[in-house]
Amino acid sequence: MTAELILDARNATGESPVWSIAEQALYWVDIPAKRLHRWSPADGKEHSWQASQMLACIAQTGHGSWIAAMENGLFAITPHADGSLDSRLLASVTHALPGMRFNDGRCDRQGRFWAGTMVMDMAAGAPVGAMYRYTAGQTEPLKAQLQGLIVPNGLAFSPDGKTLYLSDSHPDVQKIWAFDYDTDTGTPQNRRLFVDMGEHPGRPDGAAVDAEGCYWICGNDAGLIHRFTPQGKLDRSLTVPVKKPAMCAFGGADLDTLFVTSIRPAGDLADQPLAGGVFALRPGVKGLPEPLLNN
Ligand SMILES: O=C1O[C@H](CS(=O)(=O)O)[C@@H](O)[C@H](O)[C@H]1O
Numbered sequence: 631m632t633a634e635l636i637l638d639a640r641n642a643t644g645e646s647p648v649w650s651i652a653e654q655a656l657y658w659v660d661i662p663a664k665r666l667h668r669w670s671p672a673d674g675k676e677h678s679w680q681a682s683q684m685l686a687c688i689a690q691t692g693h694g695s696w697i698a699a700m701e702n703g704l705f706a707i708t709p710h711a712d713g714s715l716d717s718r719l720l721a722s723v724t725h726a727l728p729g730m731r732f733n734d735g736r737c738d739r740q741g742r743f744w745a746g747t748m749v750m751d752m753a754a755g756a757p758v759g760a761m762y763r764y765t766a767g768q769t770e771p772l773k774a775q776l777q778g779l780i781v782p783n784g785l786a787f788s789p790d791g792k793t794l795y796l797s798d799s800h801p802d803v804q805k806i807w808a809f810d811y812d813t814d815t816g817t818p819q820n821r822r823l824f825v826d827m828g829e830h831p832g833r834p835d836g837a838a839v840d841a842e843g844c845y846w847i848c849g850n851d852a853g854l855i856h857r858f859t860p861q862g863k864l865d866r867s868l869t870v871p872v873k874k875p876a877m878c879a880f881g882g883a884d885l886d887t888l889f890v891t892s893i894r895p896a897g898d899l900a901d902q903p904l905a906g907g908v909f910a911l912r913p914g915v916k917g918l919p920e921p922l923l924n925n
Contacts (some may be wrong), residue, residue, distance in 0.1 A: 633870045633909040637669055637676055644891030645734070645806070646687040648920050649881025652874055656881055657696070657844050657910065658891050659685045661731075662877045664844040666698075666709055669880070671907065679708065687735035688743055691923040697764070699732030699745035719842060723747065723772045726758035733759070734783045734877070739791030741924025742816045744775075746782025746796075755780055755802055766924050772852055775785070776818065784837040784847050787811065788860065789918060795845055797827070797834035804828050806837075806847065808862075824862045831867075832856070836877020838888070841916045846888065847874040853902075855890060855911070857869040868913060873904045876913070880917020888913050 635639055641660040643812040644667075646851055648657050655670040659729070666688070668677045683700040685707075696771020703722035706803045709715050722734075725747060731764040735745025748759040760774035761784050773879025775781075776796070784797030796818075804827040809818035824845075827834045839845055843863060845858045854872050874893035881889050887910050 631911060631913070633868070633911050635871075635904055635907050636671075636889070636910050637666065638895050638904060638906040639906055639908050640677070641667075641891065641908075643738055643876060643893050643908060644908060645735075647879035647881070647889045647891050648690065648736075648909070649879055649885070649889070649917075650690060652690075652692075653694075653735055654883065656879075656889055656908070657688060658877075659698075660686060660747050661686050666696075666707070666715065668709070673791060675821070676799075677709075677713075678912075679698075681711045681715055681717065684731055686732040689735070689737045689743055689923055690717070691766075697743050699735050699743075701731045704743065704745070721764055721768060721772045723762060725758065726760070730758070733781065734785050736785055736787075736922040737923055738787050738794070738811070738813070738816060739921055740894055741791075741921050742811055742818065743923055746779060746785065748779070748781045752781060752800065757799060759798075761785075761796070762899055764885060766818070782836050784836045786839045786845060788839060788843065789843050793826060795837060795839070797837070797847065799833045799835055799850065801833060804833050806834050806845075806858075814919075819859055825864075830856060834896050835875065836891075838878045838880055838917060840880065840913075841885075841918050844915070845925055846878050848878055848890065850874050850876065850893070854889070857913070868911055870909050870911075872907065872909075874901045874905065875909075879920065882910075885917045885919070886912065886915070888917070
């Protein structure tokens with residue numbers, strides 16, 4: 631299967647693709663560039679907005695607004711047609727160390743927003759990252775729900791919402807875990823190893839669950855998107871023409887397109903000139919609508 635380049639975006643770190651059913655458009659972020667992007671297949675046009683902090687992951691809140699996990703908290707952001715971006719702090723975070731930011735995140739099937747934090751200097755390997763949960767209207771400060779992570783990533787929920795998947799991308803970890811997820815309280819428990827990515831090519835990065843309950847995860851550094859069954863068995867791997875696919879999301883009119891964002895590292899890119907691009911694959915399986923923040 632050939633991956634189609636939909637946008638030669640040259641993102642430094644393209645992450646958090648989210649398909650908006652209401653707009654029939656793909657949104658995503660470039661973390662270090664502090665930019666929100668939108669691309670519409672109807673006209674092939676791309677728009678982008680500048681934020682004041684790095685935005686790491688986004689989820690829709692409805693009415694054209696988003697929740698974004700940024701450097702020092704969660705914000706409500708609204709991109710406008712004139713290119714301006716409004717932002718309003720929803721909840722601040724107290725990081726374990728200076729120099730941390732949010733990373734991967736999304737809403738659970740009930741519409742609670744989850745996002746993890748990491749040290750910006752990944753090489754430091756500090757296991758001080760944590761997962762935070764935010765419920766619309768929450769006034770209490772964010773509280774760490776899971777701790778001891780270096781680069782939390784790959785957050786996704788099973789179709790029934792009762793399994794939470796989470797990975798750690800750091801080279802010293804490279805594991806994906808599954809948790810039983812209490813959908814009433816939003817509590818993950820019974821953590822167990824789902825996939826040891828040390829046994830597969832690529833470090834685990836962003837992920838998506840399809841309508842059959844299989845878990846798709848970007849194999850960063852290997853140019854692969856792996857599909858694992860709910861039992862953690864490798865079903866297939868698709869290739870993209872870049873080494874560092876970062877996150878995938880189902881979208882398109884029938885939710886049958888797998889969009890993939892990627893990373894454009896510094897240095898010689900002769901062997902991957904499209905690094906940082908956004909790609910589309912037709913994997914022959916559909917995704918699920920991405921939940922909105924429950925508000
Ligand atoms: O900044 C990030 O970096 C890593 C990818 S990489 O190590 O730079 O290749 C990624 O896993 C993470 O999600 C991202 O935010």
